[in-house]
Amino acid sequence: xxxxxxxxxxxxxxxxxxxxxxxxxxxxxxxxxxxxxxxxxxxxxxxxxxxxxxxxxxxxxxxxxxxxxxxxxxxxxxxxxxxxxxxxxxxxxxxxxxxxxxxxxxxxxxxxxxxxxxxxxxxxxxxxxxxxxxxxxxxxxxxxxxxxxxxxxxxxxxxxxxxxxxxxxxxxxxxxxxxxxxxxxxxxxxxxxxxxxxxxxxxxxxxxxxxxxxxxxxxxxxxxxxxxxxxxxxxxxxxxxxxxxxxxxxxxxxxxxxxxxxxxxxxxxxxxxxxxxxxxxxxxxxxxxxxxxxxxxxxxxxxxxxxxxxxxxxxxxxxxxxxxxxxxxxxxxxxxxxxxxxxxxxx
Numbered sequence: 001x002x003x004x005x006x007x008x009x010x011x012x013x014x015x016x017x018x019x020x021x022x023x024x025x026x027x028x029x030x031x032x033x034x035x036x037x038x039x040x041x042x043x044x045x046x047x048x049x050x051x052x053x054x055x056x057x058x059x060x061x062x063x064x065x066x067x068x069x070x071x072x073x074x075x076x077x078x079x080x081x082x083x084x085x086x087x088x089x090x091x092x093x094x095x096x097x098x099x100x101x102x103x104x105x106x107x108x109x110x111x112x113x114x115x116x117x118x119x120x121x122x123x124x125x126x127x128x129x130x131x132x133x134x135x136x137x138x139x140x141x142x143x144x145x146x147x148x149x150x151x152x153x154x155x156x157x158x159x160x161x162x163x164x165x166x167x168x169x170x171x172x173x174x175x176x177x178x179x180x181x182x183x184x185x186x187x188x189x190x191x192x193x194x195x196x197x198x199x200x201x202x203x204x205x206x207x208x209x210x211x212x213x214x215x216x217x218x219x220x221x222x223x224x225x226x227x228x229x230x231x232x233x234x235x236x237x238x239x240x241x242x243x244x245x246x247x248x249x250x251x252x253x254x255x256x257x258x259x260x261x262x263x264x265x266x267x268x269x270x271x272x273x274x275x276x277x278x279x280x281x282x283x284x285x286x287x288x289x290x291x292x293x294x295x296x297x298x299x300x301x302x303x304x305x306x307x308x309x310x311x312x313x314x315x316x317x318x319x320x321x322x323x324x325x326x327x328x329x330x331x332x333x334x335x336x337x338x339x340x341x342x343x344x345x346x347x
Contacts, residue, residue: 046097050178051109053091060089060109069096069105076102085110093117093178116175121189123171123294124223126257130169130292134185138178145182158190167216167289168193196295204302213288218243219297220289224253227318232296234322237304238312247310249279257290 049067051060057080061073070076079102080086089106092114096105119137121130127149134140148154149165160168165186170193176185197212205215218239226232242249256262258275271278277286309322311329313336321336323329 046095048093048095048115050093051089051091053179055091057086057089064105069100070102076105079103080106083110090114091179114177117178118173118175120173121169121171121292123297124220124291125171126291127164127166127169130189134176134182138176138180138185140180140185141182145186148182148186154186158187160190162213162288164288165190167213167220167292169292170196171292171294197298201298201302208302210301214285215298215301216293217285217287217289219293219301220291221249221251221253222300223291223293223297224256225251226297226300229296231320232300233303233305234307234309235312235320236297236300237307238309238322240301240304241308241310243284245310246283248281248283249285251279253290254279254286257286 047067047069049063049069051063055063057077058073061070061076064070064076065073077086080089083103083106085106089109090112092112094108094113095115096108117138119133121133127146131140131142131145131149134145135142149169150163152163155162155165155168158168162168169186169189172189172192174188174192176188202212205212210218218236221239222232222236225235239249239251252266254277255266255270255273256264258273258277259266259270271280274281276282277290279286307322308324311323311326311332312320313323313329313332314320315336321332323332
């Protein structure tokens with residue numbers, strides 16, 4: 001029996017055949033698209049994956065497969081091609097858990113929805129310690145960070161005309177992306193200082209005829225000296241009084257800053273170290289901050305206590321005995337030395 005194609009065309013016109021073929025192809029494409037991107041996959045436990053800078057799409061796919069985030073590398077890569085994000089997957093630390101798809105994973109990597117880590121820097125922290133914490137917690141390149149901190153041109157890029165950012169990295173609690181670069185971290189910390197050092201505080205500094213650099217420098221000394229909150233403004237006033245009288249500040253935090261094995265108990269020879277930061281042999285403020293002070297110390301400098309103290313002796317428990325005259329100071333020191341000898345004898 002011969003088929004009469006002319007009759008077939010009567011029931012199935014050519015236009016309908018083409019349309020049907022296109023529908024079938026379209027369904028197949030949609031199915032393929034769905035299979036590549038939307039086939040669900042469940043991660044029973046939280047999976048952490050760190051994608052390093054410079055990894056190729058194939059390396060990323062292999063890592064995700066190894067960690068159990070995806071089933072098939074090929075499907076993942078095809079999905080990336082369909083979405084046009086093959087070369088746009090961002091480095092960083094990611095978390096995956098529960099029901100997910102290639103589409104969801106690719107979207108997260110493309111958008112850079114990385115895990116953020118909370119990092120806290122205490123008041124009075126030095127740049128070297130900041131670099132150490134960032135290296136440990138976020139794998140930030142600490143060497144690169146220290147180079148930038150001491151790069152005058154980098155400091156100038158923030159409108160800060162100093163040779164180091166020591167003192168300008170505001171101590172606070174931050175959330176950073178894992179494996180953040182040093183530039184990003186430093187920018188956040190400098191901008192945070194600008195936020196908290198408000199216009200009213202800048203105006204107050206002008207009233208005291210002090211630059212922001214001078215305020216931060218003295219605040220860092222106060223931060224290094226004050227163990228008790230109740231003494232912070234008194235210590236700030238004491239140093240301001242000494243500056244007004246052109247006296248040596250004789251501030252121990254400036255010596256701790258220049259010794260190589262500090263902080264520790266200072267020796268007489270430490271007080272003779274030849275350094276512009278040595279306030280026992282140089283009058284006035286040191287060239288810059290000796291740590292990164294917090295707002296309490298900054299405000300203490302801007303709003304000091306109304307006292308006439310010029311001297312202080314540490315009592316050994318974090319507190320100080322303050323004096324207005326050298327005679328009072330020597331008597332206070334004698335009392336402290338007597339107490340210290342008694343404590344040693346008991347031991």
